[in-house]
Amino acid sequence: MSRQAEHRQTSHDLRLLLAAGVGWVSVLVALRLPSLGVVALAGGGVLAVAIGAWRVRCGGREEVMTRESRASVVRRWQALMLVGSVVTCLVFVTGCQRITRSAGPIPAAAQSHRVVSVDGVVQSDPRPIAGAAGRTLLLVRVECTQVTLDGRRSEVRSPVLVFADDRWSGVTWHETLRFRMRLKPPDSTADDVVALGSASGAPQVLARPGPLTQAVEQLRSDLREVTARLPGDAAGLVPAMVIGDTSRISPQLSADMRATGMTHLNAVSGSNVVFVMMAITWVAGWLRVRARCRMPCVLLGLGLFVLLCRPEPSVLRAGVMGAIAGLAMTWSGRRAGPAALGAAVVVLLVFDPWLAGSFGFALSVLATAGLIFFARPWGAALADRLPARLHPVADAVAIPLAAQAVCGPVIVLLQSSVSIVGVPANLLAAPLVAPTTLAGVATVVCAPFGSVAAWLPAHAAAIPAEAIAWIAHTFARVPGGSLPWPAGAPGALLLAALTLAALLSGPWVIERCRRHPGAPAAAVVVVLALLVPVPGSNDVPPQWVYVACDVGQGDGGVINLGDGRAVVIDTGPDPDAIDGCLRRLAVSRVETVVLTHFHADHVDGLAGVLRGRAVREIVTTPVDTAGGAGTEEEPSREPQVRSVAAAAGVAIRTVRTGDVLTWAPDVVASVLWPARTIDAGSVQNNASVTLDLRAHGLRLLMTGDLEREADTAVLGELSAEGQPQFDVLKVAHHGSRNQLPALVDAVRPSVSVISVGAGNDYGHPAPATLDLLRSVGSAVFRTDLGGDVIVSGTSGAVQVRTSR
Incomplete structure (x- = not known):
């Protein structure tokens, strides 16, 4: 056997995986193209197949070429044919599904x-x-x-x-x-x-x-009923990990799991699928099922588990990727893993092309790829340096490390930070996933026989589930647990480049560390010194100007007046959230609360502002939104606001275009809007008090929930001044797509702040809005990803930091 042939037998076959990657990108493009563009894209795939077939037929005929060089040339053109075939198939299916879905009125x-x-x-x-x-x-x-x-x-x-x-x-x-x-x-x-x-x-x-669906729904209902009586976070985490029901996951646990890179554990994921498959295999062996019958048993059990979790795209994705991850951890599967992963990507995209734009799908594919390419060799390399009794620890460390390394660039797109605690948190949680999942499945089996029969397995699942929640809560509060990172595609590309550099230079670095063992210890000491904060330090700089508080799906902003005094612009939907933010900022007196309009996500937190603080006045819109709101618009909360204000003895006044609010010599706001009622769009949103605010050398545009109709009027006011550019834009309506591009182009903010709730179902912020802001060179910061957004600095030198 030649050296090249031997190398081919021991190396990965990447052809199908690379073709699947190109097909994935093609689907992403096809989803955004008009019909003619989709046809052209599919035509490109057909052309690639034709060129490859022609070159395979006539290539490699030169007499001077050896047999192996001819085979190499043929393989390259066959790879092009494979790419073209996958692209054509996926684009064709995507086009057909788009036509089917959009057909009709x-x-x-x-x-x-x-x-x-x-x-x-x-x-x-x-x-x-x-x-x-x-x-x-x-x-x-x-x-x-x-x-x-x-x-x-x-x-x-x-x-x-x-x-x-x-x-x-x-x-x-x-x-x-x-x-x-x-x-x-x-x-x-x-x-x-x-x-x-x-x-x-x-x-x-x-x-x-149908009867089968009703039977499955009854099992799910029984599990929810039994687990509802579990203590603490286990009541929500057990059904989430077993059947994918996340309805009882607390917001705090969800946020902490996101901060520690553990979100794959608060729902059905590939790891759950692997453990179910392993359990079925073990039971089949214990029952002495013949070897040739065990795989059908595993597939049947996997199908029933997917049906229990519901065959939705995310569950099917977890099932397929979990099966491939199990395959990847075997020696034969390591060689077949890339082809299997490529086939899985193609099959899933055929089933649901819209998975191509899902972050969950991207993370599943990348994590599985990390297991295939890195987990086993890293585990083996680590085992070589450990005593024999600690060899199992090597794989336990290598698996989350490999997944975290390859998923990092995508995670940066979601939260604009790099988790330092993700690997140790996942390392500690990994042994707890199997007992939680398997005890949860046992609870499902026992639940139809009554709550008494299900009590023991349910509480057996609760113990490791509570431990997983404790790990998430604890590691989320580690000082310096995450490093701020550039947002968006530049940040993702930077981390990808650094990760690639680390992978390529890793063997050299390890060899140098073996020769000089003191170097890594010194590096660890330096890193810890940089991460551990100085006692008594505060994440909020003393000269902060504006903070967009993380109040969930709503708006809550604070302007610093110094000496514990502030102006609050909207209060968010939750009194506790805005109160917590003001406490973090050490605000004891509020000169003015500006309520831009009377939607609950801007005013229902008013009681939290009044909690233990002196408030001088409340300023709000003069537009009669209660009378103007139509049947399709949310009712005004003005009566509730007036009731809370009256109980606290705080006066309310209205402002309109041309008014000026002065709180300090260097903190002054001009009211740009409202001047009248706009009946188009949302009457209440278009009634938002809009401020041209100059504070401590920065110029901020505070827009409430303005829509395009009022945006046009505001643009007219700014254009009349002749100096419409701003340092900071508080993006209207949580970054919805109902923005006026001309206004954004005119103000060209250095920084754009979007106050928006994590995991909201309104599609906020809209991708089109993010693209619009970035097109004018604005850096975008979001409360759902970064927590409190803290702005300081001066004009031309804006500084931004986030609480997460």
Whole structure:
């Protein structure tokens, strides 16, 4: 056997994986292209296949070429054929699914905000979200099968995201409903729904799910009932890890798991699938099932587990990637792993092309790739340096380290920071995943026999689940647990480059450290010295100017007046959240609370501002939003605001265009808006008090929830001054897509701040808005990713830091 042939047998076959990667990018592009662009992209794939086939047929005929060189040339052109075939297949499927989903009247009706009557199949449980008027809304995904518009009924297959009230709380997965809703378009053509809908009234149930679905739903319900009585975070974490029900995960636990890189554990993930497969294999061996029958048993058990968790795209993704991860940790699987991963990517994208734009999908693929390429060799290298009794520790360290290394660039896109505690946190949590998952599955099996039978396995699952939650809470509070990192694509590319450099130079560094063992110890001491904060230090610089508080899905901002005094601009939806922010900033007196308008996500936190603080006045909009709000708009919270203010003895006054608010010689605000009522769009949003605020050398534009109609008026006010550029823009309406590009282009802020809730279901901030802000050279900071956004500095030298 030649050396080249021997190398091919021991190395990875990357052809299918590379083709899948190119196909993945092609799907991302195809989702955003018009129909002709999709056709052209598919044509490019066909052309690549034709060129490759022609070169394979006539290539390598030169007499001077050896047999091995001919084979090498043929393999290269075959690889091009493979890439072209995958691209053509995926783009063709994507185009067909886009046509199928957009067929019918729903997309056009959404553009004109029409009211339609639809029949549809429920695709998700009702998920509660915070509404904009202090009430809870339910979010339900429905696949519409029939739609009635203007008296005409059409057959469709269009997925829609429905916002409903508590009359939808009883709907279940795979029920067929009939209901009415007002449509509006999604934020992006690449969204996996064709429209958003606001349901009016209770739905009519046309058909119940089938017997198998009802049986599965009963098992899920039994598990939720049993685990509801578990202590602490286990009540939410056990059903999340076993059946993917995250409805009882607390916001604090969710935030801490995100900060420590443990979000893959608060839902069904590939690791859960691996442990279920291992358990089935062990049981089959214990029952002395024949070897040739064990794989069918594993596949059957895996199918039942996926059905229990519901065969949604995220669960199917976890199932497929978990199976491949299990394969990758075997010696034969290590060689076959890349091809299997490539095949899985292609199959999943055929099933659901919209997975291509999912961060969860990207993280699953990258984590699995890390296991395939790095986990086993890193584990072996580490085992060589450990005593025999500690060899199992090597793989335990290598697995989370490999996953964290390759997933880092994508995680940076989500949270603009690099977790230092992610690897040790995942290392400690990894041994707890299996007992939580398997004891949870045992609870599902025992639950139909009564709560007494399920008590023991449920509490057995609760013990490791509570430990996982404790790890997340503890490591999230480690000082210096995450390093701030440049946001967006530049930050991701920088981390990817550093990771690649570390991988390539790793063997050389390890060899140098073996020769000079004191060097790594000194490096660790230096790093710890840089990370550990000086006692008594504060994350907030003493000369801070403006802070966008992390108040969830809402607005809450603070302007520093010095000596514990401040101006508060909106209070967010939660009194505790804004109170906590003001305490962190050591604010004891509030000169003015500016309530831009009377939506709950801007005013319901007022009681938290008043908690233990002197408040001189409240300033708000003069527009009568209570009278102007239509049936499709959230009701005004003005009566509640006036009641809270009266109880605290705080006066309320209104301001309008041309008024000036002076709080200190160097803190002055000119009121740019409102001047009148705008009936188009949202009356309340367009009534937002808008400030041109100059504070401590910075110029800030505070926009409330303005929409395009009022943006135009504000642009006119700024243009009349002739100096419309700003240092900081508080982006309107949590970064929704309803922005006026001309206004952003005119103000050209150095920094843009978006106050938005993590995991919100409104699509905020819209990708189009982020692109718009970055197109003018603005650095974007978001409270959902960074926590409190703290702005300081002077004009032309704005400094920003975040609390996470």
